Amino acid sequence: MMRAVALALAALVGLGPGLARAETPCRQALALGMDVSASVDAAEYRLQRDGLAHALLDPAVVAAFTALPDAPVTLMIFEWSGYRSQTVLLPWTPIRSRDDLRAAASVLAGPSGPRNENATAIGGAALFAARAFGQVGDCWRKTLDLSGDGKNNDGPTPGMLAQDPRLDGITINGLVIGAGSGTDATRRNAHIGEMVAYFQRHVIRGPGAFTEVALGFEGFEMAMRRKLLREIRVLQFSELASGPR
Numbered sequence: 001m002m003r004a005v006a007l008a009l010a011a012l013v014g015l016g017p018g019l020a021r022a023e024t025p026c027r028q029a030l031a032l033g034m035d036v037s038a039s040v041d042a043a044e045y046r047l048q049r050d051g052l053a054h055a056l057l058d059p060a061v062v063a064a065f066t067a068l069p070d071a072p073v074t075l076m077i078f079e080w081s082g083y084r085s086q087t088v089l090l091p092w093t094p095i096r097s098r099d100d101l102r103a104a105a106s107v108l109a110g111p112s113g114p115r116n117e118n119a120t121a122i123g124g125a126a127l128f129a130a131r132a133f134g135q136v137g138d139c140w141r142k143t144l145d146l147s148g149d150g151k152n153n154d155g156p157t158p159g160m161l162a163q164d165p166r167l168d169g170i171t172i173n174g175l176v177i178g179a180g181s182g183t184d185a186t187r188r189n190a191h192i193g194e195m196v197a198y199f200q201r202h203v204i205r206g207p208g209a210f211t212e213v214a215l216g217f218e219g220f221e222m223a224m225r226r227k228l229l230r231e232i233r234v235l236q237f238s239e240l241a242s243g244p245r
Contacts, residue, residue, distance in 0.1 A: 026139035027071040028232060029092070031129045035148035035177075036112070037081040037120040044217040045112060048147070048177075051221035052077070053105040058225050062098050064232045069096040073232050074136055075104060078128070082119030083155030086128045092136050119154035122146060122203060123161055130166045142170045143231055147220075149177040151198055158202040171206030174199035175227055177214045188215070 034048055055061060065073055077090040089107050093100065129144045136142075152158060161167060176199055178192040192213055199211045210230065214223035 024094070025071045026074050026094070026137055027068060028073045028141040028143060029076075029133060029136045029139040030073055030143045030145065030231060031076045031078065031132060032145045033086075033125045033129060033147065034077075034079050035081070035120065035125075035146075035150070036079045037148075037150065038118055039120070039150045040217075047217040048220050049108045051217070052224055053108040054221050055224040055228060056101050056105045057098075061225060061228050061232075062101055064229055065095045065101060066097055071140075072096045074139065076132060077104065077107070078125075078132075080121065080125035080128065083121040083124035085119065085121070086125065088132075092132070120148065120150045120152055121154040122148060122152040122158050123156040124154065126158060126161060126167060126172060127156075127164075130170060133170060144170055144172045145175065145227065145231065146172060146203065147175040147177060147214075147224075149179075149195070151195075152202075162205070167205065171209050172204050173209055173227065173231060174203045174211040175214060175220075175223055176211055177220060177223075178216055 032052065034052065036045060036048075040048065072094040074092050074094050075090065076088065076092045078086055078088045080086045089110070090104050093104060095101055095104065125146055126144065133142050133144075176192060176195040178195070179188040192215075196211055196213060204211055212223050212227040212230075214220045
């Protein structure tokens with residue numbers, strides 16, 4: 001199966017004898033945006049950063065990222081809170097090896113960035129990512145992964161951006177973070193249900209867009225692992241054939 005995929009990829013990206021090859025094809029530009037607004041306390045902030053770092057180094061995730069090194073996933077990681085509060089932790093970086101992922105994970109061990117204590121701007125995070133996608137080449141897919149535990153309360157709402165051309169061609173997936181382990185089951189389930197409905201209706205968009213759920217920040221690592229495996233699966237032949245057009 002992998003040999004067939006590799007042959008299909010070679011046929012699609014090869015330009016034939018006598019022609020110079022263009023820049024290395026990018027099969028997917030993936031931006032990971034983490035909510036660091038006031039609802040995220042210091043312990044939860046650390047769980048979120050460490051959870052993403054561990055998820056990136058999970059063997060299955062590493063295998064998915066590195067399955068096609070000649071057409072890598074290009075990764076960016078940023079934090080967001082208010083409408084004008086976004087911090088890039090990892091600029092666009094092609095991921096071709098485990099060492100690339102280890103280097104990406106290492107930035108998450110660094111100091112925390114600035115935080116807007118009173119604002120959650122999901123729409124602002126989406127627009128920030130849209131501008132950032134303009135910095136990468138003609139990737140076959142552009143995917144924004146937004147994690148959060150609250151609704152938009154600053155700047156344009158995600159619903160207001162439903163027809164915004166700046167987000168054309170970008171698939172937005174969501175990771176809803178439910179109430180923490182100290183919350184009773186009824187309240188936690190109510191919060192998760194409300195947030196999933198909000199993300200499904202207002203946040204996610206594009207072909208195959210989906211919402212993943214973490215049971216509190218303690219469950220962030222496992223939820224992120226599941227989410228990454230869905231987002232960066234190796235393309236099937238039919239998708240490869242239509243991708244570079």
